[in-house]
Amino acid sequence: MRELRDKARSLLDPVIRDFYEGGADSETALAENERAFARLALLPRILAGAGQASTAVRLLGADLDTPVLVAPTAFHRLAHPDGEVATARAAAAAGTVLIASMAATTAVAEVTAAARDVRPDAQVWFQLYLQPEPEVTAELVRRAEAAGCTALVVTADSPVFGRHGRDERNGFHDLPPGYAAENMRDLPGTPPGGTRPIAMSPALSWADLRRLRELTRLPVVLKGVLHPADAARAADEGLAAVVVSNHGGRQLDAAPATVEALPAVVAAIAGRIPVLLDGGVRTGSDVVTALALGATAVAVGRPVLWGLAAEGEDGVARVLRTLREQTAHVLTLCGARDRADLAPDQVVARGIREVPAC
Numbered sequence: 001m002r003e004l005r006d007k008a009r010s011l012l013d014p015v016i017r018d019f020y021e022g023g024a025d026s027e028t029a030l031a032e033n034e035r036a037f038a039r040l041a042l043l044p045r046i047l048a049g050a051g052q053a054s055t056a057v058r059l060l061g062a063d064l065d066t067p068v069l070v071a072p073t074a075f076h077r078l079a080h081p082d083g084e085v086a087t088a089r090a091a092a093a094a095g096t097v098l099i100a101s102m103a104a105t106t107a108v109a110e111v112t113a114a115a116r117d118v119r120p121d122a123q124v125w126f127q128l129y130l131q132p133e134p135e136v137t138a139e140l141v142r143r144a145e146a147a148g149c150t151a152l153v154v155t156a157d158s159p160v161f162g163r164h165g166r167d168e169r170n171g172f173h174d175l176p177p178g179y180a181a182e183n184m185r186d187l188p189g190t191p192p193g194g195t196r197p198i199a200m201s202p203a204l205s206w207a208d209l210r211r212l213r214e215l216t217r218l219p220v221v222l223k224g225v226l227h228p229a230d231a232a233r234a235a236d237e238g239l240a241a242v243v244v245s246n247h248g249g250r251q252l253d254a255a256p257a258t259v260e261a262l263p264a265v266v267a268a269i270a271g272r273i274p275v276l277l278d279g280g281v282r283t284g285s286d287v288v289t290a291l292a293l294g295a296t297a298v299a300v301g302r303p304v305l306w307g308l309a310a311e312g313e314d315g316v317a318r319v320l321r322t323l324r325e326q327t328a329h330v331l332t333l334c335g336a337r338d339r340a341d342l343a344p345d346q347v348v349a350r351g352i353r354e355v356p357a358c
């Protein structure tokens, strides 16, 4: 992973590298996501007779080969000319979900076609920022459905776009000429062939989410959940899953590390719907830690961008394969066959000598 990250860093234009790697404000949340995993240790169970580990997981009715999903990230063609098509092919081959960003540089229909070309049952979910104009949101949903997406992921942590100091210093405010947010083309209110900007609105509420659910039969996943009361409400309202996320440290800089927010969310959901997590997941140990704390699966953002920038489709495939192999290895070392064999008492803070009571 480090090798791919270093290769990506050396190949990427520094302005694009800063856009991908940067976080909000002082980048505390960004750094804490990784640091919080480093502060946690795993207590293995021994002589468990678990046998061969399995990374397979069932999520929203689909069988996946790995609990590591691809988080939605914007503008993949800035990393590699094959852009989201390469990511989609690698995710499909890895047997995982690609959460396609609304801010993709490839239209969602082309993304799903690329994934299905590799694997007819490939899972592509569409990430959505609810737009203030309902007819724009409705058209985006219609397109995601027509493209064969199997879930919608509403990102709810962005009532306003985060302040990204690196982008401000670099003057990176718009896509370079020749690139566009292709899902935003030819929407209501745009001139033919034109695109409209993605809007973020602090006026959005649970009522807008309810209206969205009336528009579609697709399962709706809520991304950006950190407060247990919001998690409980998501389950009460009939959402399909939540993603514990602080947007990779790109929105509220004072937000907690996601792995630290996870246990309270898991408790609030109480098994009613799956809980996913993203932010700072870099190794199989991170994956197993999140699973032990009650996540059904995790997602990775920047590692996929590093793989894509470094080696295109092969690089993304390598990132996903490495994480799956590491996850299986760590499960085995922990005495677990799969997630069901793990328990929260196997996650302990480093430097604290207490062990769980029998």
Ligand SMILES: Cc1cc2nc3c(=O)[nH]c(=O)nc-3n(C[C@H](O)[C@H](O)[C@H](O)COP(=O)(O)O)c2cc1C
Pocket (backbone or CB within 6 Å): 019, 020, 021, 033, 071, 072, 073, 074, 101, 102, 103, 127, 155, 223, 245, 246, 247, 248, 249, 250, 278, 279, 280, 281, 299, 300, 301, 302, 303
């Ligand atoms: C460059 C970049 C672009 C992103 N674009 C989106 C996006 O379009 N929609 C979204 O919901 N989240 C977006 N995110 C947040 C990711 O979905 C995810 O929450 C985050 O990257 C996870 O943290 P990690 O990068 O440490 O794995 C973006 C993150 C990065 C780094």
Ligand SMILES: CCCCCCC(=O)C(=O)O
Pocket (backbone or CB within 6 Å): 074, 103, 161, 198, 247, 250
């Ligand atoms: C206003 C542009 C929206 C792009 C959204 C990408 C994103 O979420 C990010 O974190 O970057």
